[in-house]
Amino acid sequence: xENQPARFTEREARExxxxxxxxxxxxxxxxxxxxGQIVDVYKFGEDAFDVVIEWDSPLRNxxxxxxxxxxxxxFLTEEIEELAYAV
Numbered sequence: 001x002e003n004q005p006a007r008f009t010e011r012e013a014r015e016x017x018x019x020x021x022x023x024x025x026x027x028x029x030x031x032x033x034x035x036g037q038i039v040d041v042y043k044f045g046e047d048a049f050d051v052v053i054e055w056d057s058p059l060r061n062x063x064x065x066x067x068x069x070x071x072x073x074x075f076l077t078e079e080i081e082e083l084a085y086a087v
Contacts, residue, residue, distance in 0.1 A: 005070035007048035012069070013041040016051050020079040027075075029060045035079060042066050 008016075016038045026032040040052035050066040053076075057063045067076065 005068035007044055008041075008051065008069045008072075009047055010041070010043075010049050013049035013051050017041065021053060021072075021076040022079050023055075023075065024077055025075050029063050030055050030057050030065070031059070034058075036065075039064070044068070 017040065019038050021036050021038065023030050023032055023034045023036070030036075034055055034057055036053040036055040038051045039054045042050045042052055044050055050068050051072060053065050053067060055063045055065065
């Protein structure tokens with residue numbers, strides 16, 4: 001299992017459901033600065049989970065991506081306080 005990104009525990013992943021995030025980089029269908037919401041978790045292995053983010057992408061409607069803990073912490077920023085009142 002070399003080069004595998006760090007994963008969330010089930011508890012860590014589930015606690016993030018409903019949180020808003022913003023992309024720090026551009027990637028497939030998601031421009032830098034795009035806002036998304038964590039809508040689900042994905043079981044990757046034994047107590048290894050990813051979060052599922054639904055992006056508010058101007059390029060694609062209802063785009064969803066999975067993020068492991070490592071890429072989540074490196075390429076996203078949580079926007080909880082800023083976006084909590086925008087809903």
